[in-house]
Amino acid sequence: MNDRLMIGTRKGLFELRPARGAWTITKTSFLGDPISMLLADPSDGTLYAAQALGHFGVKLQRSSDGGDSWQECAAPAFAKGEPDDASVSYLLCLETGGPDHPGWLWCGTVPGGLFLSKDRGDSWSLNEALWHRPERKEWTGGGFDAAGIDSICVDPRGSDRIAIGVSTGGVWITEDGGGAWHPSSTGMYAEYMPPQRREDPIAQDVHRLVQCRAAPDTFWVQHHNGVFRSTDGARTWQDVSTIRPAKFGFAVAVHPNDPDTAWFVPGVKDECRIPVDGRLVVARTRDGARSFDVLTEGLPQQHAYDLIYRHGLAVDGTGTCLAMGSTTGHLWTSQNAGESWTLVAGNLPPIACVRFC
Amino acid sequence: MARVAFTANLQRHLACPVQTAAGTTVCAVLDQVFAAHPRLRSYILDDQGRTRRHVAIYVNGGRIADRDHLSDAVGDDDEVFVFQALSGG
Numbered sequence: 001m002n003d004r005l006m007i008g009t010r011k012g013l014f015e016l017r018p019a020r021g022a023w024t025i026t027k028t029s030f031l032g033d034p035i036s037m038l039l040a041d042p043s044d045g046t047l048y049a050a051q052a053l054g055h056f057g058v059k060l061q062r063s064s065d066g067g068d069s070w071q072e073c074a075a076p077a078f079a080k081g082e083p084d085d086a087s088v089s090y091l092l093c094l095e096t097g098g099p100d101h102p103g104w105l106w107c108g109t110v111p112g113g114l115f116l117s118k119d120r121g122d123s124w125s126l127n128e129a130l131w132h133r134p135e136r137k138e139w140t141g142g143g144f145d146a147a148g149i150d151s152i153c154v155d156p157r158g159s160d161r162i163a164i165g166v167s168t169g170g171v172w173i174t175e176d177g178g179g180a181w182h183p184s185s186t187g188m189y190a191e192y193m194p195p196q197r198r199e200d201p202i203a204q205d206v207h208r209l210v211q212c213r214a215a216p217d218t219f220w221v222q223h224h225n226g227v228f229r230s231t232d233g234a235r236t237w238q239d240v241s242t243i244r245p246a247k248f249g250f251a252v253a254v255h256p257n258d259p260d261t262a263w264f265v266p267g268v269k270d271e272c273r274i275p276v277d278g279r280l281v282v283a284r285t286r287d288g289a290r291s292f293d294v295l296t297e298g299l300p301q302q303h304a305y306d307l308i309y310r311h312g313l314a315v316d317g318t319g320t321c322l323a324m325g326s327t328t329g330h331l332w333t334s335q336n337a338g339e340s341w342t343l344v345a346g347n348l349p350p351i352a353c354v355r356f357c
Numbered sequence: 358m359a360r361v362a363f364t365a366n367l368q369r370h371l372a373c374p375v376q377t378a379a380g381t382t383v384c385a386v387l388d389q390v391f392a393a394h395p396r397l398r399s400y401i402l403d404d405q406g407r408t409r410r411h412v413a414i415y416v417n418g419g420r421i422a423d424r425d426h427l428s429d430a431v432g433d434d435d436e437v438f439v440f441q442a443l444s445g446g
Contacts, residue, residue: 087404
C-alpha cells in the first residue's frame with residue numbers, strides 16, 4: 001500500500017497519511033489556490049503541483065522535500081506569435097517520461113497542447129508534431145471551452161510508445177517518442193454527433209484513458225457516452241455495455257496487475273451529471289467487462305449529488321487501496337478494492353485530482 | 358519615469374514592490390519591469406502577451422483600452438496600477 005495520498009482541490013493541496021488504520025490530513029499547501037494536477041516522480045521523489053490561479057494563470061510548483069517547501073518552476077506555455085494565438089489556460093495532466101528518462105515530464109494542457117520537459121520543469125517545449133496535425137484544429141472543448149489533453153499513458157515496456165486521451169479529440173498514439181502521431185479511436189462512437197460523424201476518431205470525447213501497468217496492451221476509457229476497452233494496445237476499441245447503473249461518467253481506474261479489473265463512477269447522463277437516484281456507487285468489473293459489481297457500502301445512498309471528476313479516482317500500486325474525491329468535497333478511501341468505502345473528509349473544497357504517491 | 362504598483366493579492370505569490378519604469382506605453386513600461394522581474398510577466402500577461410482575462414490595468418484612474426497590445430500612452434508622471442479583476446470564487 002502507498003503511504004501517502006495527495007489531493008488537489010479548488011482551494012489547496014492536501015496530503016494524507018495512514019495513522020492507526022485511517023487516512024489523516026497531515027499537511028496542507030497553497031490554501032486558497034486551485035490545484036489542477038499532482039505528480040510524484042519516482043525517479044527522484046520530486047513532487048509537482050499544477051496551479052490554476054483564477055487571476056494570474058497557470059503555474060507549476062516543485063518540491064524536493066516531500067512538500068515541506070515549494071519552488072515555482074516553469075509552466076508550459078505557447079510561444080508568442082504562435083499562429084493560433086494559443087495560451088495555456090489549464091494544466092490538465094502530468095506524467096513522468098518513464099524510467100529510462102529520469103527528470104522528464106509530459107504535460108497535457110487546455111487548449112490541447114502536449115508539452116515535454118527534460119529538466120524537471122525548468123523548461124518546456126511544445127510537441128510540434130501533434131500540435132500541427134491538421135486534425136488538431138478540429139478538436140473541440142469538452143468540459144472546458146477548448147479541447148484538453150487529459151490522459152498520458154507512457155508504455156511501461158518502452159517510453160517511446162505513448163497514448164494520449166483528448167477531450168474532445170479521441171485517442172492518439174506515438175510509437176517514436178512524439179515524433180509522429182496517429183489517431184487511434186477505431187471502435188468508439190459519439191452519440192452526440194451527427195450520424196455522418198458518429199465514428200469520426202476526432203469526435204470521440206475521451207474523458208479519461210488508463211493503461212494496465214502489468215498488461216500494457218489493455219486500456220480502459222470512460223468516454224462521454226460510454227465505456228470502451230482495448231486489448232490490443234489502444235489500436236481498436238470495444239464498447240462496454242454491461243456497466244451499471246449508467247454508462248456516463250468521467251473517472252476510471254485500472255488495477256495495476258490485473259487488466260480485467262477496473263473501477264468507474266457512473267452518473268445519470270451528460271445532461272444530468274449526478275449519481276443515479278441520488279445514490280453514489282462505484283461500478284467495478286473483475287472479468288474484463290463481462291459483468292460489473294455495483295459497490296455501495298460506505299457511500300451515501302440518498303440525496304448524494306457528488307460528481308467524481310476525471311482525475312478524482314485513483315488506485316494504489318497494489319490494486320487494493322482506492323481513493324475517490326468529489327465535486328462536493330467528500331473524500332473516500334477503500335482498503336479492499338472498493339468492496340467498502342470510508343469517508344475520510346466531508347468538508348474539503350471541490351476535488352480535482354487524487355493521487356497515491 | 359512612471360510609477361508602477363501591483364495589487365496586494367499578487368504579493369501572495371511573488372514579490373512585486375512599487376517601482377518606477379521608463380516608457381511611453383503600458384507595454385514599454387511593463388517590459389522594463391519584467392526585465393528586472395521575469396517571473397512577473399506570466400502573472401500579468403498570457404502566452405501571447407495579452408492582459409490576462411482576470412487582470413485589470415489602469416493608467417492613473419483610467420482602465421487601459423488596448424488589453425491585447427498594451428499600447429495606451431504613459432507619461433512621465435503617470436501611475437500604472439495592476440489589479441485583479443473582480444471575478445472568480
